[in-house]
Each structure stands twice: as structure tokens, then as C-alpha cells.
Amino acid sequence: MTRNVFLLLFMYLFFSCSQKQSQEAKNQYCANQIDLVSASDSLPLIPIQVSTSYDSVLIILEKIENENNIKECSRLLYFGIPFKLNNDSINLRVHISRECHRTELSSSHTPSIKILLNVRGNRLVEEEPTNDDQFIKEILQKHYFNNGVDPRLPDNPKDTFIRLQWDAEVHSDNLQQTIKAIIEGYFLVTEQFSSRVFNKKICNLTEQEKLSSKKEFPLHLELSFDHSHIIPPVLHPFDSSEAEMINIDSTEAEIEN
Helix, strand or coil, X not given: CHHHHHHHHHHHHHHHHHHHHHHHHHCCCCHHHHHHHECCCCCCECCCCCCCCHHHHHHHHHHHHHHCCCCCCCCEEXXXXXXXXXXXXXXEEEEEECCCCCHHHCCCCCCCEEEEECCCCCEEECCEECCCHHHHHHHHXXXXXXXXXXXXXXXXXXXXXXXXXXXXXXXHHHHHHHHXXXXXXXXXXXXXXXXXXXXXXXXXXXXHHHHHHHHHCCCEEEEXXXXXXXXXXXXCCCCCCCCCCCXXXXXXXXXXX
């Protein structure tokens, strides 16, 4: 009888451990990481595709402002887009910029990192032609951890803004892969911050520590829907064989209030 009890207990622990390992393998990113880049429930959710126009997104966001009787003109309009990050489906927090009539708000916002993507799938990252995801990750670390070393870069990581612009005919795989590289580069940045400040991995942070990381090192990703013809220097063809598709809907935009 006792032996049977121990056997059942062993089997329970074995299968519980196996299920946990299987779940961890399935979800490459932890909850803290996903939360760092996710839009809050209060932000609208707008599915997009590569040919989505700036005006169509602006109309949706300004309609929401009117419905909520928002009179103040915000230069940066934040919203979420459905995005597939490996096995995780997330609502990625992004923004667009607009001009305001008030003088103090109409000054042009200059992003610290500019990434262009053309129809061939070639990238121009900070005026450097490259299709290497690692280069994007290194650029993010350089900007976020500048600390006044390079006067051309932001002194404060809160002022690190990334603008992603693409050709209207670019393949969605290429856009997906570029956004994924930005997110993974940002995860590396927050991992370094977590290690230096809290001596912990980002996945082991408490709720308060995670919020502190998000505040000090935010992800400001601007989507530029200026579909003017972009021709970065020709590189080798973009390898999209392992890239994943963006979950997009060209006709409907779901709004979460």
C-alpha cells in the first residue's frame, strides 16, 4: 500500500515537471518580458498590414479621442497591434506621431534610431545597409546605454525612440522579422538593466521592479506609414524562410476601450 502511494506520488511529480518544461519550451519569453512590450487594455487595438495608410490609423485614433472628449492634442498617439512573437501572441505597443496646432506641441520629434525597409527586403539601419538582426540589437544597446558618451545620442534611455518605415510593397515576412529583431534587442537591453540594478534576470523581477524597468527603459516604437519609395543599397536577398507572419486584417480594426 505504502509503495503504491509513493509510486503515484512519483508519477504525479514526474508528469507535473514534464508539463512545466514543455510549457517553458513552448513559450520562449516570460510574462515579464511580454508585459514590457504589450499595450495596456486601455489602448485601442488596431490590426494593420504593410499597405495600411497613416490617415486610416489617425482617423481611428482621433475618433476615439472625440468619443472620450479628449481636447488636449497629444503629439504621440499610442495603440496596440496584434503581433506573433514566436509562440506568443501579443498586442505590441506602438505609436504614430502627428502635428498639433499649438506651437509648443508642434515641434518635430526626431527619433534616435531610424530603420528603413524596402520592397526587396533590404534594411537601412542608421544609414547603414544591413540585414543582420544582430546589428539592430547592438544599435539599441548603444543608444539605450549611451549615458552621455556620444553627444549625438540621447543621454537618457527614456529619450530613445525607434522609427520604422517601410515601402508599401514590402513583404509582411520582412516587416515581421525586423520588428522581432527590435523586440529581441530591447529584451537584451532590459536584461542588462535588470542585472545591473536588481542583480536578477528580468523574468525574476517583482511587479514593482518590472514597472521600474519599464519606466526607466521604455520601448518607444513609432510606425511610419510614409510609403514613399525607399531604396536602401542593394544587399543579398532577405532570407524570410523562418520569418513568421504578422496577424493582420486589412478591413477591420478592433477597438478595445
